[in-house]
Amino acid sequence: MATSQHLVAIHNNLEKLIDSKIEAMPAGFNKTRFIQNCMTVLQDTKGIEKCDAVSVARTMLKGAFLGLDFFNKECYAIPYGGQVQFQTDYKGEKKLVKKYSVRPVKDVYAKLVREGDEFTEEIKDGQQTIHFKPIPFNNGPSIGAFAVVLFEDGGMMYEAMSAEEIEEVRKNYSKQADGPAWTKSKGEMYKKTVLRRLCKHIELDFDTIEQARAFEDASDFDMTREPKPAQQSPLNIVEGEYEVIEDESGEKGELVQGDLLQS
Numbered sequence: 733m734a735t736s737q738h739l740v741a742i743h744n745n746l747e748k749l750i751d752s753k754i755e756a757m758p759a760g761f762n763k764t765r766f767i768q769n770c771m772t773v774l775q776d777t778k779g780i781e782k783c784d785a786v787s788v789a790r791t792m793l794k795g796a797f798l799g800l801d802f803f804n805k806e807c808y809a810i811p812y813g814g815q816v817q818f819q820t821d822y823k824g825e826k827k828l829v830k831k832y833s834v835r836p837v838k839d840v841y842a843k844l845v846r847e848g849d850e851f852t853e854e855i856k857d858g859q860q861t862i863h864f865k866p867i868p869f870n871n872g873p874s875i876g877a878f879a880v881v882l883f884e885d886g887g888m889m890y891e892a893m894s895a896e897e898i899e900e901v902r903k904n905y906s907k908q909a910d911g912p913a914w915t916k917s918k919g920e921m922y923k924k925t926v927l928r929r930l931c932k933h934i935e936l937d938f939d940t941i942e943q944a945r946a947f948e949d950a951s952d953f954d955m956t957r958e959p960k961p962a963q964q965s966p967l968n969i970v971e972g973e974y975e976v977i978e979d980e981s982g983e984k985g986e987l988v989q990g991d992l993l994q995s
Contacts, residue, residue: 734774734781743771745789750796756942758799766796769803779811791816794946799831800824807950812911819913820950822923828947829927834935835883842879842923842930847872853892862890874919879927881934891930898925905953913952921952928953 734742750763757763770792774780780788791809792802795818800806806824810817820828822842829840843864845851850865862878878892893901902909902925914921928951938944 734777738781738785739771739774741785742774742788742792743767745786746770746792749789749793753793753797753942756797756940758797758939758943761796761799766801769801770795773802774809777809777811780809780816782814783811783816788816791818794818794949797940797942797946798824798828798950800827808913810908810912812908817908817911818946818950819952820924820947822920822927824950825924825927825931829881829931829934829936832936832938832943833881834937835885835887837934838882838884840879840881840927842877842927844874844919844922845876845878846870847875849875851876851878851892860888860890862892874922877922877926879923879930881930889930889933891926891933893926893929895922898922901925901953907952924952 746767747763750757750767754763774788788809795802795807795809798807798820800820802809805821806827807818807820810819826840830837843866845864846866848867848870850863852863854861854863862880864878874895876892876894877898878890880888880890882888902914902921906914908914936947938947
């Protein structure tokens, strides 16, 4: 755990950063309470002692911009490989959608669909609807997730993703595909992933550029990166009596009746 000296350094840096950006804080922001809650969380954050005090303070600042509370687990500062990653929790995402949606939101939520649950999608008379009937206390494997937003004007939108789709997004675009968020809270990350996709269709209007940037940083996904290429099998079978193989060194040969002949 972090030493008292390290925590004091984080505290002092965070206070200076907040004071320098006070105009970017959301209405009703309570600096004293926010810093106290941050320090309470950091005292028990494993690995934080390996992270630079200034970088930790900058990470906590992102939560301040969005009006999210680390103590209430609306967002997290996650040490990983000597760096600190800012991540919103699923309930933090809900809070932001309700607060910053241009179209007033009545409710927004995401659910896991587990093996045995009943989930159907339908378009009837031009209107999209979903039906979800989960098995009570179902602890089976997750086969997907969906997110729904209900607007105060009576409208609704939803997004659904299979477990395979979510895992593809995780593999190709996650900043930390094997980080603590995915390995320890996969269910929450499934819900957050599908909610983030739904948010592409919800117009959010943040008060400051700092809020908008913090929201993007918290997504866990970098959608500008190139997808990882699919792994190729080392054995490529071609039509005819020959099989062409490529070993780990890149050398190719022909397999004829069980014998390898280097080409």
